[in-house]
Amino acid sequence: MFRMLSIFRAAALVAVLSLALAGCGSANPVATSDEPAAEQTLKFLTVNMPRSLDPVHIDAQRILENGLAESLVVQNDDATLRPGLATSWRTVEPTVWEFTLHSGLRFWSGAPVDAAAVKASLERHKAKNPRAKSILGAMEFAAADATTLRITTKTPDPGLAFRLTTYGIHNAAEADRRGDEFNRDPDLTGFMKPVQFVPGETLVAEANPDYWGKPEGGIKLKRIEARLGSDPQARMLALRSGDADAEFNVEIDQRLQYEKSGTKFSVYSPAPTTRNIWLNTTKVPALRDKAVRQALDLAADRKELVDGLNHGYAKAATGHFPAGLPYAVDSGTTTDAAKAAAILDAAGWSPGPDGVRAKDGTRLHFKILTYTVFQPLAIALQSQWKKVGISTELAPVETTASNQMMLDGNFEIATYCSCGSATGDIAGQLRSFYRTGVVSNYGGYSNPQADALIDQLGTEFDPAKQAELAKQAQRILLDDVALVYLYASTQWGAAYAPRVRGVEPNLSRRILPGMWLAR
Template sequence: MLIYLKKTSWFTFVLTLLIALSACSTATNSASSGTGANNAAAGTSSAMADQQVLKYVTLNMPRSLDPTNVDAQRITSDGIAEPLVMLNDDATLRPWLAKSWKNVEPTLWEMELQPNVKFWSGAVMDAAAVKAALERHQKLNKRASSQIGGVEFIVKDALHIQFKTPKPDPAFIFKLTGFAIHNAAEADRLGDKFNKEADLTGFMKPTQFIPGELLIAEAVPTYWGTKPKLQRVEARLGSDGQGRLLAMKSGDTDADMNVEVEQRIAYEKDKKFNVLYPPGSTRNLWLNIKKVPAFQDPKVRLAISLALDRKELIDGVSRGFAEPVTGHFPKGLPYALDKGPESDRAKAAQLLEEAGWKAGADGVRTKDGQKLQFKLLTYSFFQPTAVALQSQLKAVGVNIEIAPVETTASNQLMLDGNFEMATYCSCGSVTGDIGGQLKSYYRSGIVSNYGGYSNPEVDKLIDQLSAEFDTNKQNELANQVQKIVLDETAIVYMYNSASWGSAYNNKVKGIDENLRTKIVPEMYISK
């Protein structure tokens, strides 16, 4: 169950952590010092380190440092783990551990790696190490099957690796952005201990780690790339948006990495803060078609979509920081639809009647002795939306019980399909891999197709799209897929909005405008 921290408990929480940090600053307790860092590294406290410390609060605290773990939140964003290629906010690619790449033939890619990269242990990160890391992702990372499943990794020499894809894939390199490179040999040696003692390549190395609560990392002096200007990062769990705002205003923290709508207004009014948002994406209501019999009826799914008052969700819940939805992708993109779902409560009620769901004395519809009621999985960011959905669906006889969970905990629940409805933040966005994104949401049997939607025609179109190199044909195929899944209500689209922007106090400089929520080596604290 997600715990919402009140104002007083937030400060108690921060104070408790500060006391704990003071007591443990030179300790090497493996239970909280996840990397096994030695006392010298953990106790570094030069004048520069005292000045160049970035403190931030977030909903997305990692529960693991192992990149294959679904709960390894933000470890790439914090500069701890690194992918071969970084995805910019504008959906372009940026070389990272990879120096360059090329498409040798339709099913073969070749990548040149950055030279002189080492893991924290001193082991060399070469093509063989990259191969081992990606093969470990294939084996353990539940999200890997839809991205790099079936790919063969071929070591050409120490700095060159080739990727043999099962089918032509013009957007293959985009798929590598989600898989951080790690020392697979060390992971195999340590087993479960690797969750706290990972061997990675980032410019920040954890010295204290309490899964889901606290992460302190210090600059790696031997980092292969641009020398980091920050000397330390201190990240703490902040479950409540108002609590994070108060911590920012009091100067207890330098950044809020999960700015919510209510707090966005306050941040933008205060000249002490710099608020940055990534491009908008489509907010979804997921329906578990595979496991909930009622959702297997297209009329019920469409009725739920029609019952939504999207204007209220935009103007009320989102305080105007949202736009009407057009379909899977935000409007204005060349591969987006021009027109999205309708809102018509009377039509919704009519469809439910036609589907055999009759209104009961308590207002909740029933059929064959079963009530039309569902549990709605949500977390704090979506809590206002969940409350609005509960009210809107009640108006057509659908009863919703809100089931809040901790943000990180929702990942495994969705992957396992342990939900009925969910306001889960897996949302259609600007992408350089149109086919890959549509595959992740709507292709039969894909793990991230959380609702279990399946349509052979859609599968065929997605496969064609994923192998298509011509941009115009890609857009045409993407439109065909989106029209079908919109008509069949594979997912209920709610609105388009930028989510979880970052608020920095004005002392934080060197922010990358194309990596707005990520910590980069160029960041520093001005005095």
């Protein structure tokens, strides 16, 4: 595992350099005083409000980032790893990993966070977390002793540690005992404990006085107050007026305005991630026709999306991973509306009286599942696809509601962003998007050639071979138009008011125990 980290650090450096070229806000704002404020309550806005506090729930949004839950391993913004509840980890054999836990930790209830409890938590994720089944399904967990968790896989799995970063460890026994009550009153390990929770709207939490046995320095923030902020302009105005201290879904337009304020706000923009369009080949017969997928891909005007929609804070996508990473392909689709129209003509999709193409009684008309942050993109694509005879209508939903709809396959075309990004688990990311039968392969895409390469990649430890296998798989996916790749963007950063201190740039969207408020 440690041998392969060199390529991931190189990848992270490329991503960070790309980000620096795109521009970013001040990370060291000047405040009026370095004295702590009397009230240490951090107020913030986010689009991703949880509907449940149970970590296995599909809509348990931001409970890791907000300090309620913790994972065994933490992934930094630059795609490297750091310890979480586990102090270290190693491969004992190619199919056996050992994780050493911190000793003496407890859940909020006082129950010990030992290897047996972590085993039970991961097994509950495996059984009940819809997104975990395809990832944890082939793993077996065992408590070797109180502080040693052993994980056995069916095949060698170099990316295993990266895949454990999203699973909040919780008291599975209490979850079974409390039942549905666990959604609003869980038993977790974080430094913030909820005291008020309105699903999808507000979350108030207070510092846990027994966190990790009261470590030196303790928790500086005493309280967090999170609320839903669907409108990007309203989130920015709340921060500027002092009604909020932070927001965690900074859009491109708002980023520009924050940066114009000079040193007044800190704006942390993430490494670029690929924006893509999901195509439901399971539900929509027309999308099984490669000619239709190619037309959607070719008709998408990436220059217009980059220069107009993103004000230049993006680059045209070359494939699943952002260009410049060692495992990304060098070139992607070149927009060509005339070619898109010719492909549809050749495949028998002819324009009707209203300009919409049809074949054998089936019209090329699709609903685009979208939500607030993606609606401008959906509107732009609607106009671009219309030019080649493809009709669409918007099907906007509340952001969090889209999670279950995608999982259920309740969409035709979607702007939903499980966005391709720099990662330490190349195979795991490709597998989650494209492997036949995987839960998070929302559109039901299937290609035996891609499956074979992804499976081979998943057992490969050599970084150079990993990169080559990833490129081979992406070339197949590009040619087959598994998804429509549009652009790599630095959208959805974090913005903080000047009085917020202790933000860690490599975990910029996380509330951390060392954060505090100045006067």
